[in-house]
Amino acid sequence: MTSGSAVLIEASSDIKRRYALQLGDTSLILAQRLGEWIGHAPALEEDLALANIGLDLIGQSRYLLSYAAELEGRGRDEDDLAFLRDPADFANLTLVEEPNLDFGHTIVRQFLFDAWQLELFERLQYSCDPRFAELAAKALKETLYHARFSTGWLVRLGDGTEESHRRMQGSLDALWKLTHELCAPSDTDRAAAACGLAPDLATLRGSWNARVERVLNEATLRRPVDVAYHWHGKRFQHGEHLSRLLAEMQIMQRSYPGSQW
Amino acid sequence: MLEREVWQRLAEVPDPEIPILNVVELGIIRYVRLTGDGGAEIGVSPTYTGCPATEVIHRSIRDHFRSSGLDVTVKSVLSPAWSSDWIADSARNKLRDYGIAPPQHAACIPCPRCGSHGTTRISEFGSTPCKALHRCNECLEPFEYFKCI
Numbered sequence: 001m002t003s004g005s006a007v008l009i010e011a012s013s014d015i016k017r018r019y020a021l022q023l024g025d026t027s028l029i030l031a032q033r034l035g036e037w038i039g040h041a042p043a044l045e046e047d048l049a050l051a052n053i054g055l056d057l058i059g060q061s062r063y064l065l066s067y068a069a070e071l072e073g074r075g076r077d078e079d080d081l082a083f084l085r086d087p088a089d090f091a092n093l094t095l096v097e098e099p100n101l102d103f104g105h106t107i108v109r110q111f112l113f114d115a116w117q118l119e120l121f122e123r124l125q126y127s128c129d130p131r132f133a134e135l136a137a138k139a140l141k142e143t144l145y146h147a148r149f150s151t152g153w154l155v156r157l158g159d160g161t162e163e164s165h166r167r168m169q170g171s172l173d174a175l176w177k178l179t180h181e182l183c184a185p186s187d188t189d190r191a192a193a194a195c196g197l198a199p200d201l202a203t204l205r206g207s208w209n210a211r212v213e214r215v216l217n218e219a220t221l222r223r224p225v226d227v228a229y230h231w232h233g234k235r236f237q238h239g240e241h242l243s244r245l246l247a248e249m250q251i252m253q254r255s256y257p258g259s260q261w
Numbered sequence: 262m263l264e265r266e267v268w269q270r271l272a273e274v275p276d277p278e279i280p281i282l283n284v285v286e287l288g289i290i291r292y293v294r295l296t297g298d299g300g301a302e303i304g305v306s307p308t309y310t311g312c313p314a315t316e317v318i319h320r321s322i323r324d325h326f327r328s329s330g331l332d333v334t335v336k337s338v339l340s341p342a343w344s345s346d347w348i349a350d351s352a353r354n355k356l357r358d359y360g361i362a363p364p365q366h367a368a369c370i371p372c373p374r375c376g377s378h379g380t381t382r383i384s385e386f387g388s389t390p391c392k393a394l395h396r397c398n399e400c401l402e403p404f405e406y407f408k409c410i
Contacts, residue, residue, distance in 0.1 A: 045384035045394065052386040059311025063339075134340035139310055141342060141410045142390075149385055 012195055016129060017071035018188040019198055021081075022091040022234055024064030028082055029242070030096035030113065031057035032249050034106075042103050049149055050106070056142045063135050083253035087242045091188070094233035095178040097242040104157050104164065105171040111150040112175060115211045116182045116204070117143050123199035132197065151215050158219025169221055176224035178231055183208060186234040262331050267293045267301055274325050277317040278389050281359045284318060288347025291338045300332035306343040309390035309410075345391075345410050362395065362406040370406050372397035382406075 034054035041047035065078040095113060100106045121143055124136035157164040183205040185193065192198035216223050231237070252259060271293070272285045284290055284305070291304035303322060307315040319335045326333040345364035348356075353363035357373045369378050377399035384394040385408075392405045 045386070048388070048394075049384060049386040052390055055311035055313070055390055056309060057311065059307070059309065063310060130340070134342075135310070138307075138339050138342040142309060145385060145408070145410075 012197075013071050015188065015191045015195060015197060016132075017068050018091070019132070019192040020064045020068040020071065022186070022188055024061045024068060024081075025090045025092035026096055027057040027064065028061035029090070029092040029245065031055070031061060032245055033096065033098075033100055034110075036100055037106065046103070053110070053146045053149065056139070056146065060135065060139050067131055079253070083250045087238050087246055088236055090233075090238065090242060090246075091186075091236055092233050092242070093178075093181055094231035094238070095175065095181065097233065097238065097245060098175060098178060099241055101171070102167065104167045105175075107150055107153045107157065108168060108171040108175055110146070111154045111215065112179055112182075112212065114143060114147040114150050115215075116179075116208055118147055119204045119208050119211070120199065123204070127198060128196035154215060154221075155219045158216070158221045165220065168219070172216075172221055173224050177227050180226070181231055181234060186232075188234065262295075262301070262329065264293050264295055264301075267295070267303070267326075267331070270325065270329065271303070271322065274318070274321050277314045277321065279356070279359070279361065281355050282348075282352050284322070286349040286352035286355075288345075288349065289318070289343060296334075298332075299330075300334065301326075302334045302336055304336050304338040306338050308343055312390050314389070343410075345407060348407075356407060360404055361392065362404060364407045364409045366409060370395055372400060372402070373404055374402050375400040380404075 031054040034050045034057070037050040038047060041050055061082070062078050065081045069076045069078055069081055093113075095109060098109055100109075118140070121136040121140040125133050125140060127133040127136065154168070158168045159165070160168075183201045185201045189198060189201050193200040213223055231239075233242075268285065268290075271290055272283045274284045276282045276284060276287055279287075287308070289306045289308060291306055292302075294302045294304075296302060305315075305319060305322070315337070319337075322335050323333055348364065356363040360373050362370050362373045370380050370382075371378050372380050372395075375397060377397055379398040380395050381398060382393060382395050383403065387394045387405055391407055391410075393408050394403060395406045396403045
């Protein structure tokens with residue numbers, strides 16, 4: 001017979017694992033996207049910035065995926081999770097798998113994401129699980145730098161030339177539908193919030209909106225209208241973009257299993 | 262080996278990216294615990310979560326103690342998060358002499374070469390996660406700034 005408390009502990013370890021995977025996958029996929037800019041950014045300084053932000057995100061991801069692997073207890077490690085899972089096993093936000101397109105598009109995606117991550121980490125540092133709390137407190141300091149970079153460029157290009165303004169508004173309009181998912185709780189988010197592991201995402205929406213609207217105003221960009229249609233990356237539903245991204249990211253481990261640097 | 266001796270030997274391990282600094286003055290060594298069975302556990306904090314130097318530092322520490330016969334385990338400590346405020350004063354002067362402006366809570370970052378306060382930030386991100394790029398308006402030299410975090 002299973003005791004009630006044993007069931008509870010097991011459930012909460014599984015929630016931790018799923019939550020670690022959701023956040024870890026999100027950081028990993030965005031890091032890979034930012035890495036695509038290396039050698040291609042408009043200026044050396046921007047190249048370095050995008051690579052550095054990507055590196056911080058890889059740091060977050062390694063920590064979270066290691067934790068997920070540990071909780072899973074099947075002998076897999078962070079590399080197995082990153083390089084040997086199929087697209088349908090990834091729980092990242094849809095926004096982060098969106099292709100880079102041009103520099104402005106990348107900046108809009110980054111800005112919307114950074115604003116969300118700031119709100120999330122500010123709350124997650126009070127998680128009942130010290131592993132999440134520690135990471136959030138550490139990463140928050142880095143995220144402040146990321147947000148300053150993406151905010152600076154968003155304002156500069158939004159309130160720039162006619163051409164840069166037009167393109168930034170276009171990217172914002174195109175990406176907006178994917179922002180619904182940032183604060184729309186998945187089953188994992190709900191379960192994690194219920195046991196004090198993670199903040200209630202509903203409490204993020206107001207402050208995320210306020211933060212974003214303030215900067216959009218300064219950037220002379222128009223906040224798009226919210227649409228009912230939204231994506232479900234956190235529920236493992238992805239489009240073709242993620243498959244292509246993973247094909248490139250995973251090719252070495254898929255072709256030469258177990259290979260090391 | 263006494264705990265004090267372990268600290269002394271740790272001060273011989275350089276940071277792989279800024280080799281004029283050792284890991285103790287960088288403020289990343291959190292604790293040294295002698296385990297009683299001739300071993301020691303050393304707590305080390307990463308400066309940035311994704312800093313690739315972290316693994317090199319862990320390895321350097323283990324390698325450094327290998328010849329001493331002390332069985333060293335390196336533990337990564339995330340909390341409380343490392344702060345550039347923990348960099349020792351001695352290290353700040355070394356950084357400046359090396360051409361890197363040390364971290365400071367001030368609006369303007371003086372040039373490490375000529376001391377001028379007229380400097381401009383070129384990029385918030387530099388060659389390593391911990392540094393930003395600046396330029397001196399007086400001597401016109403670009404320089405790196407160790408970011409405040």
